[in-house]
Amino acid sequence: MTTHHTALTPAHIPDQLSIRVQRSALADTVQRLQHASKSPATRRAYAGDSLAFDTWCRSLGYSAMPATPDTVAQYLADNAPRLTVATLRRHLATISKAHQVAGLPNPCKTSQVADTVAGIRAKHGKPQDTAPGLLADGMRATLDSLPTDLAGVRDRALLLVGWCAGLRRSELAALTWGDIETDPADSRGRLLLLRRSKTDQAGAGERVPIATDSDLSRCPVTALETWRTALRGAGGADTVAPGAPILRQVNRHGQLGGSMSGQAVAFVIARRTEQAGLPVRYRGHSLRKGLVQQAGLAGVSDSAVMATTRHRSVTMLRAYQEQVGLVTKCASRGLL
Numbered sequence: 001m002t003t004h005h006t007a008l009t010p011a012h013i014p015d016q017l018s019i020r021v022q023r024s025a026l027a028d029t030v031q032r033l034q035h036a037s038k039s040p041a042t043r044r045a046y047a048g049d050s051l052a053f054d055t056w057c058r059s060l061g062y063s064a065m066p067a068t069p070d071t072v073a074q075y076l077a078d079n080a081p082r083l084t085v086a087t088l089r090r091h092l093a094t095i096s097k098a099h100q101v102a103g104l105p106n107p108c109k110t111s112q113v114a115d116t117v118a119g120i121r122a123k124h125g126k127p128q129d130t131a132p133g134l135l136a137d138g139m140r141a142t143l144d145s146l147p148t149d150l151a152g153v154r155d156r157a158l159l160l161v162g163w164c165a166g167l168r169r170s171e172l173a174a175l176t177w178g179d180i181e182t183d184p185a186d187s188r189g190r191l192l193l194l195r196r197s198k199t200d201q202a203g204a205g206e207r208v209p210i211a212t213d214s215d216l217s218r219c220p221v222t223a224l225e226t227w228r229t230a231l232r233g234a235g236g237a238d239t240v241a242p243g244a245p246i247l248r249q250v251n252r253h254g255q256l257g258g259s260m261s262g263q264a265v266a267f268v269i270a271r272r273t274e275q276a277g278l279p280v281r282y283r284g285h286s287l288r289k290g291l292v293q294q295a296g297l298a299g300v301s302d303s304a305v306m307a308t309t310r311h312r313s314v315t316m317l318r319a320y321q322e323q324v325g326l327v328t329k330c331a332s333r334g335l336l
Contacts, residue, residue, distance in 0.1 A: 053091065056078070070112065077116060131286045133320065134282050135294050135324070139159065142278065143159065144276075153230045154248070157220075157246075157247075160218065161220045163290060165308060166287070166292065166308045168262075168284070169263075173247060174194075174195065175246045176246060177242055189211045190210050191208065192210065193207055231248065247265065265284060292321065
């Protein structure tokens, strides 16, 4: 039996130019995929940190890529008086990642740099300035102080949905009307589809529940539907279409604008709690943190809290919960 081999004609043999074009296209695709693996906020932070390190190195005649452990240690020491330990750790992570991606020896994974970080933490470390949690009493006071105009209706929905669902400000800002689903197990409740979040950069999507409340003034589902009705009346059916943002800007004349950003959500939280006379300045993360803390005080199980907040471990829950109720847990209470 004779075996026949088909000879490759010149047309079937890729030339060097086409190979280079294909390789370049594949490299661009990989770069875009790697770029998409990080959130826009993370990419901005990495870019800023990289620029800061490169500028510092140039000013002293050091090489930023590759950098030596001594260069990294000096950079951290020079910036320690003005940057927090958390920010320095982020800079360090950026430098480390840059060397890893470039296939260079990582100067950050050395005892010299680790010892420098430990020394900075011991000398310059201070409690991290974290957002306070908005607990139930503060939330009720804020809700009771809201006006009944269009912005007030919106902000009631913003506060209640954000608090009851334990959402980050960016997650609240990203919600559209198409992201609201009815819970098959409880038609009175709702499920919020988070298409992308801090812990879901791949965009697989996560569903977060919100339940009804017998007190309609404190019910997130009622607040959401009331805002939908008001929004449709003010801007027409297009403003509540599936792809339309739930949270829209409202100016002082009651006119609708575009979608709200995460920063705008944080501003509403700060402004409304201040108007309610609360003595602490609350921020964008205060809703999520407040839910975790209030649930801990009420004895809600960790698993139930994590089903809403989507925390991957109880470590952060404990960190939040340990910041409240310290007096009631005081070891000396009732001993004398």
